[in-house]
Amino acid sequence: MQSSFRFINALKRQPVDSTPVWFMRQAGRYLPEYRAIRERVGGFLGMCKNPEIACEITLQPLQRFDLDAAIIFSDILTIPDAMGLGLHFKANEGPHFERPIRDKAAVERLAIPDMESDLGYVMQAIRLVSHECRHRVPLIGFCGSPWTVATYMVEGQSSRHFSVIKSMMYDEPETLSALLSKITQASCLYLQAQIANGAQAVMIFDTWGGILSPQSYQRFSLSYMQEIVHYLKSRAQTVEIPIILFTKQGGQWLENIAATGCDAIGIDWTVDMAKARQRVGHQVALQGNLDPAVLYAEPKQIEANVKTVLTEYGSGSGHIFNLGHGIYPDVSPDNVKAMIEAVRRYSPAFHSKGNEHGSL
Numbered sequence: 001m002q003s004s005f006r007f008i009n010a011l012k013r014q015p016v017d018s019t020p021v022w023f024m025r026q027a028g029r030y031l032p033e034y035r036a037i038r039e040r041v042g043g044f045l046g047m048c049k050n051p052e053i054a055c056e057i058t059l060q061p062l063q064r065f066d067l068d069a070a071i072i073f074s075d076i077l078t079i080p081d082a083m084g085l086g087l088h089f090k091a092n093e094g095p096h097f098e099r100p101i102r103d104k105a106a107v108e109r110l111a112i113p114d115m116e117s118d119l120g121y122v123m124q125a126i127r128l129v130s131h132e133c134r135h136r137v138p139l140i141g142f143c144g145s146p147w148t149v150a151t152y153m154v155e156g157q158s159s160r161h162f163s164v165i166k167s168m169m170y171d172e173p174e175t176l177s178a179l180l181s182k183i184t185q186a187s188c189l190y191l192q193a194q195i196a197n198g199a200q201a202v203m204i205f206d207t208w209g210g211i212l213s214p215q216s217y218q219r220f221s222l223s224y225m226q227e228i229v230h231y232l233k234s235r236a237q238t239v240e241i242p243i244i245l246f247t248k249q250g251g252q253w254l255e256n257i258a259a260t261g262c263d264a265i266g267i268d269w270t271v272d273m274a275k276a277r278q279r280v281g282h283q284v285a286l287q288g289n290l291d292p293a294v295l296y297a298e299p300k301q302i303e304a305n306v307k308t309v310l311t312e313y314g315s316g317s318g319h320i321f322n323l324g325h326g327i328y329p330d331v332s333p334d335n336v337k338a339m340i341e342a343v344r345r346y347s348p349a350f351h352s353k354g355n356e357h358g359s360l
């Protein structure tokens with residue numbers, strides 16, 4: 001059945017009038033109105049945990065721009081925070097855990113959080129946003145991939161060489177697998193609850209899958225994302241909800257990612273859209289993939305680069321325009337506007353009559 005939203009239709013590769021557009025981190029520091037709230041309220045995590053504030057921030061980019069989707073303002077580290085690891089965000093340093101997970105005993109002590117009591121603030125924020133915008137644009141729920149979330153839980157913070165988690169992966173693969181299983185279990189319940197509370201599509205962010213060897217990627221990242229996909233696709237309440245998997249630097253594994261049964265793959269700017277479509281476009285929709293650094297350039301260049309991405313994908317549905325990764329915090333909102341307007345201006349030609357099913 002056709003949805004009234006072009007974002008949902010494009011995810012299902014059904015005809016649309018123009019290419020839908022939203023972008024990762026669309027609610028964030030590049031917006032002066034976001035910085036103003038952060039100044040007033042204080043830390044990032046405090047903003048995530050206040051449902052009214054999280055709702056207001058989620059809606060900020062939609063008030064400014066003509067976007068086709070909202071994404072709930074939250075973070076992938078809410079699950080380990082709810083597991084009791086003691087999460088703090090230090091200004092300009094990113095996340096820190098007071099009690100990182102380093103051994104089997106620590107993994108065994110981890111409890112699966114309760115979605116309404118421990119993560120109720122996320123559900124409440126989703127209900128509020130849903131109430132405000134579910135008839136205007138669809139709301140995207142999300143979680144991190146178990147592997148990506150585990151990198152922060154084990155390293156305790158952002159990392160350069162991932163030495164601690166990679167030592168665990170090679171020396172004690174069973175410990176890592178046990179940890180990944182627990183995060184997977186929590187993530188299944190988390191996405192299911194987000195959908196029950198109003199999320200109309202979900203996305204799994206695998207920011208660090210691309211640092212793995214092909215064998216390790218399959219075993220320690222993709223197989224757990226696949227479990228989440230199977231969980232959601234085997235339940236009546238969640239089976240219709242489109243799932244987007246995004247492995248940054250995962251371009252060489254598009255076929256494997258498509259084989260999980262997800263609806264769409266997020267791709268970064270290191271991948272040629274035309275080639276990606278040839279490889280997996282008959283199976284899944286593709287989301288991406290403008291280099292976020294293009295937004296530092298003049299509007300004319302932004303427009304030209306948007307056209308390139310649209311042309312690479314070509315005619316027909318199945319493309320969701322996005323950046324190849326999150327927007328950088330020092331980008332001008334005017335340049336974002338230029339990007340969105342270019343998608344609006346140039347994309348309808350790729351969906352004109354006779355072209356709805358694409359020319360692969």
Ligand code: CP3
Pocket residue numbers: 023024025026027028029038044071072073074075076077089093094095142144158205207326
């Ligand atoms: O896309 C959106 O607008 C939704 C909100 C969202 C945030 N984080 C808000 C945020 C989403 C989807 C995320 C996902 C997330 N969080 C990922 C995966 C996606 C990615 O970007 O790779 C990761 C790895 C995290 C963990 C995380 N959160 C880190 C490493 C950091 C610090 C680095 C940084 O960008 O500052 C955060 C903080 C964070 N998450 C901010 C925002 C808006 C910045 C907070 C602030 O200082 O105001």
